[in-house]
Amino acid sequence: MEWVVSFPQWRKDQTDKDDFESSEASLLGNYILCCGGKVKTAADPTNLARMIGVGLIIITPAVLFYIFDSNWYWEKSPAIVILFAYTWLLALGNFLLAAFTDPGTVPRNIHLSRDESGNSPPEYYNVIRLPGARKDGVFSPSEEESESNAQPRYPIEIKYCTTCHIWRPPRTSHCGTCDSCISVHDHHCVWLNNCVGVHNYGFFLRFLAFSILCCSWLIVLGFLRMAQDGGATKRPISLLLGIYGSLGILYPLLLLAFHMVIIWQGITTREYLHLTKEHQLSMKDVFRIWKFNPHNVSPIKNFAIQTNRQRVKRSRPPSNNTKT
Numbered sequence: 001m002e003w004v005v006s007f008p009q010w011r012k013d014q015t016d017k018d019d020f021e022s023s024e025a026s027l028l029g030n031y032i033l034c035c036g037g038k039v040k041t042a043a044d045p046t047n048l049a050r051m052i053g054v055g056l057i058i059i060t061p062a063v064l065f066y067i068f069d070s071n072w073y074w075e076k077s078p079a080i081v082i083l084f085a086y087t088w089l090l091a092l093g094n095f096l097l098a099a100f101t102d103p104g105t106v107p108r109n110i111h112l113s114r115d116e117s118g119n120s121p122p123e124y125y126n127v128i129r130l131p132g133a134r135k136d137g138v139f140s141p142s143e144e145e146s147e148s149n150a151q152p153r154y155p156i157e158i159k160y161c162t163t164c165h166i167w168r169p170p171r172t173s174h175c176g177t178c179d180s181c182i183s184v185h186d187h188h189c190v191w192l193n194n195c196v197g198v199h200n201y202g203f204f205l206r207f208l209a210f211s212i213l214c215c216s217w218l219i220v221l222g223f224l225r226m227a228q229d230g231g232a233t234k235r236p237i238s239l240l241l242g243i244y245g246s247l248g249i250l251y252p253l254l255l256l257a258f259h260m261v262i263i264w265q266g267i268t269t270r271e272y273l274h275l276t277k278e279h280q281l282s283m284k285d286v287f288r289i290w291k292f293n294p295h296n297v298s299p300i301k302n303f304a305i306q307t308n309r310q311r312v313k314r315s316r317p318p319s320n321n322t323k324t
């Protein structure tokens with residue numbers, strides 16, 4: 001394995017980017033921030049409008065249900081109305097958390113290294129390759145392999161970000177829309193107007209799951225009332241809610257199914273696209289991408305790791321008034 005690969009051309013190409021100014025604006029990325037930075041969304045008007053549209057798509061059927069159908073179901077059983085409200089609130093809450101939570105922005109570097117010429121050191125334009133899993137996908141760092149029978153390992157690449165001026169941690173990549181490096185970057189979601197990364201991937205998955213549950217409720221409740229209480233002509237809103245749920249369930253269902261496939265293999269959407277392109281894999285290879293994944297452990301552990309990434313608690317500076 002070549003541990004370090006030099007790309008001198010990169011340095012030439014990126015020289016213009018080295019005019020880095022440590023102004024506050026350049027440090028914050030392309031975000032709109034409020035509540036002291038606890039709430040953030042990308043400063044992208046088109047995607048911001050899409051995100052508001054998704055919010056309205058979530059809110060509208062619940063409003064229609066509670067105006068037109070909830071009384072009828074409340075008389076049948078209050079539990080139905082309460083359970084629908086609970087599912088809907090979880091879908092909306094996880095949507096808001098996925099959209100406005102910091103996805104895992106890696107802070108930019110403001111202490112730049114310069115060589116004698118005032119440019120970034122040439123080694124910053126190298127790609128460092130660390131050993132990953134073996135070719136058969138089994139990670140065994142303690143196993144001794146002789147040169148003769150060693151199998152190629154798929155490497156973990158470490159690159160320098162010429163925009164954020166940091167060495168990106170593994171699985172981190174730069175999002176052009178957010179103008180920031182995102183840890184365990186899955187993708188930039190135009191419907192959330194936010195990246196999906198280490199801190200909000202769980203919210204994103206739960207949003208999809210509860211959206212599917214919510215749509216299932218709409219299908220059942222809409223068509224049930226229509227069938228039992230006068231038909232489509234007498235209950236057009238119930239019919240509308242049934243159709244709304246039937247159409248609305250398709251996209252989150254397909255998206256969640258795709259994410260289940262890649263979660264068990266321990267890869268992100270970005271890595272999926274990269275690996276399929278690099279190894280020229282087709283759709284029928286979708287279940288064996290784990291073999292090329294340097295982060296692969298086992299299906300169960302992959303699932304646990306991908307779905308249970310913890311939010312990093314922000315440490316507070318020690319108070320001067322603290323008495324010991």
Ligand SMILES: [Zn+2]
Nearest residue numbers: 161164174181
């Ligand atoms: Zn970056």
Ligand SMILES: [Zn+2]
Nearest residue numbers: 175178188195
């Ligand atoms: Zn982004």
